[in-house]
Amino acid sequence: MLQHEVSGPVNAITHLDVLEVRGIWARYALKPVTGKRHQLRVHMAALGLPILGDGLYPTLTPEGQIDYAHPLQLLARSIEFVDPLSGEPRRFESRRELQGLVQDGGR
Numbered sequence: 001m002l003q004h005e006v007s008g009p010v011n012a013i014t015h016l017d018v019l020e021v022r023g024i025w026a027r028y029a030l031k032p033v034t035g036k037r038h039q040l041r042v043h044m045a046a047l048g049l050p051i052l053g054d055g056l057y058p059t060l061t062p063e064g065q066i067d068y069a070h071p072l073q074l075l076a077r078s079i080e081f082v083d084p085l086s087g088e089p090r091r092f093e094s095r096r097e098l099q100g101l102v103q104d105g106g107r
Contacts, residue, residue, distance in 0.1 A: 002056060003038045005046045012036040014043045025052070027098070029077075040074065073098050 013033035020027040026049070030040045038057070044050055045057035052073040055061035075098050080091040 002060060003036070003042045005042060012039045012043070014040060016043075 011034065015031040015033065017029040017031075018026055019029055028044075028049075030044070032039050036042075041051055041054055041057045045054070050058050053067075053070045054072050054074075055066055061067075075096060076094060078091060078093040080089065082088070083090050
């Protein structure tokens, strides 16, 4: 189930931009070029920057111990693609927001 980076040909690409840094926490814009399973979570964990609330990476949360009060802080802000039927460009944006950066080191 869990993925990891290995040496060899690159098969997953993510562009990363730092949006905000607040103490030990930061917000990033992650732009996957490819669409591999758990790609964003694996890349961030490999950089030593696991996503807040991630129960898989870098450490798998034991079954029955998931803390639903602190969900994964990963949000698909927008998605865009060319419609395969009409050929028209499509773009969808979310109005949802992340819980925000934690000041005290949080979870």
